Amino acid sequence: MIRKEFLCFILIFSLLASEAGAWGFFAHQRINRLAVFCLPPGMLPFFKHHIVYLTENAVNPDRRRYAVKGEAPRHFIDIDVYGDSALWKMPRRWNDAVAKYSEDTLMEYGIVPWEVNRMKYVLQRAFETKNVNAILRTAADLGHYIADSNVPLHTTQNYNGQMTGQKGIHGFWESRLPELFSEDYDFFVGQAEYEKRVLDRAWRGVIEAHSALDSVLKFEKQLDARFSPDRKYGYEQRGNVTTQVYSREYSSAYHEMLGNQVERRMRASIREVADLWYTAWVDAGQPDLTALLDYRFSEKEQQEMEEERKQWQKKTIEVRTEESAQINLEEFLYGVCCNHSEKGHCSK
Numbered sequence: 592m593i594r595k596e597f598l599c600f601i602l603i604f605s606l607l608a609s610e611a612g613a614w615g616f617f618a619h620q621r622i623n624r625l626a627v628f629c630l631p632p633g634m635l636p637f638f639k640h641h642i643v644y645l646t647e648n649a650v651n652p653d654r655r656r657y658a659v660k661g662e663a664p665r666h667f668i669d670i671d672v673y674g675d676s677a678l679w680k681m682p683r684r685w686n687d688a689v690a691k692y693s694e695d696t697l698m699e700y701g702i703v704p705w706e707v708n709r710m711k712y713v714l715q716r717a718f719e720t721k722n723v724n725a726i727l728r729t730a731a732d733l734g735h736y737i738a739d740s741n742v743p744l745h746t747t748q749n750y751n752g753q754m755t756g757q758k759g760i761h762g763f764w765e766s767r768l769p770e771l772f773s774e775d776y777d778f779f780v781g782q783a784e785y786e787k788r789v790l791d792r793a794w795r796g797v798i799e800a801h802s803a804l805d806s807v808l809k810f811e812k813q814l815d816a817r818f819s820p821d822r823k824y825g826y827e828q829r830g831n832v833t834t835q836v837y838s839r840e841y842s843s844a845y846h847e848m849l850g851n852q853v854e855r856r857m858r859a860s861i862r863e864v865a866d867l868w869y870t871a872w873v874d875a876g877q878p879d880l881t882a883l884l885d886y887r888f889s890e891k892e893q894q895e896m897e898e899e900r901k902q903w904q905k906k907t908i909e910v911r912t913e914e915s916a917q918i919n920l921e922e923f924l925y926g927v928c929c930n931h932s933e934k935g936h937c938s939k
């Protein structure tokens with residue numbers, strides 16, 4: 592158990608300010624928010640009307656991963672566990688993959704592409720029944736899983752550089768870099784288009800992300816050899832806590848080496864979110880969403896959401912550790928510093 596007064600050694604950090612947060616909170620929220628503006632006129636007014644909800648709840652799947660059984664594997668797929676050329680050998684369809692590797696194995700090493708595909712159908716059903724609560728919840732969740740599937744470090748067993756002496760790289764790439772540099776990204780990704788092959792599209796995100804993994808790890812390794820620790824890390828004040836972060840100089844050098852990689856993955860995520868929201872709506876028969884514009888969450892629904900959030904904070908489930916950095920941020924926001932066993936996330 593790590594004591595509260597220890598400084599958080601969070602290799603992620605953004606958060607804090609306003610809506611920022613750990614494909615980290617910050618990037619997840621940005622991706623869902625920007626996807627709204629890619630939607631066609633039949634969807635745009637409704638989604639714009641609820642843009643605050645879709646943004647704020649973009650991180651619900653991370654919030655509940657410590658409290659909901661079966662949640663954690665939905666965020667990643669350790670494709671390299673399956674050996675050489677696994678990306679090409681892995682059956683695309685769930686039943687075929689289960690037949691080849693067993694469900695237990697798939698659950699252990701992550702199921703994100705299948706979850707993206709499944710959630711598209713859940714969203715379609717929500718549109719068909721015109722259930723506003725379900726539409727919003729599912730759209731926000733689907734956006735999250737799509738964004739995760741586009742992150743290179745969500746496609747490997749070396750998810751936090753722990754196998755290559757690069758611990759902390761997960762949050763560095765997916766939170767620190769977007770936080771520092773995404774203001775200059777070009778997020779104009781065009782209008783949403785119908786996706787005929789949803790499962791293949793989900794796999795495309797994983798394939799592109801995994802193809803970028805080599806550079807993610809290699810460039811950071813090269814850079815580490817050129818920087819002394821005191822230049823590699825710096826400290827930033829977060830509220831009342833001093834947090835150790837990758838220095839701006841180091842972050843900037845890494846970002847430059849990666850070219851537009853982080854921007855490309857964010858752009859791909861935004862477009863995929865918009866395309867699959869749109870596809871679910873089309874496949875549901877393009878229900879008239881203007882009729883739902885006046886919908887307000889009832890008091891009961893609001894209470895249920897509140898209660899659910901409380902349940903998620905209980906964190907009764909052990910999950911792999913790179914994600915815990917994200918939770919640190921939430922704990923930080925609520926004034927509680929690190930409370931998990933992984934060394935390296937916290938230090939004196």
Ligand SMILES: [Zn+2]
Pocket residue numbers: 652653666735739
């Ligand atoms: Zn996630």
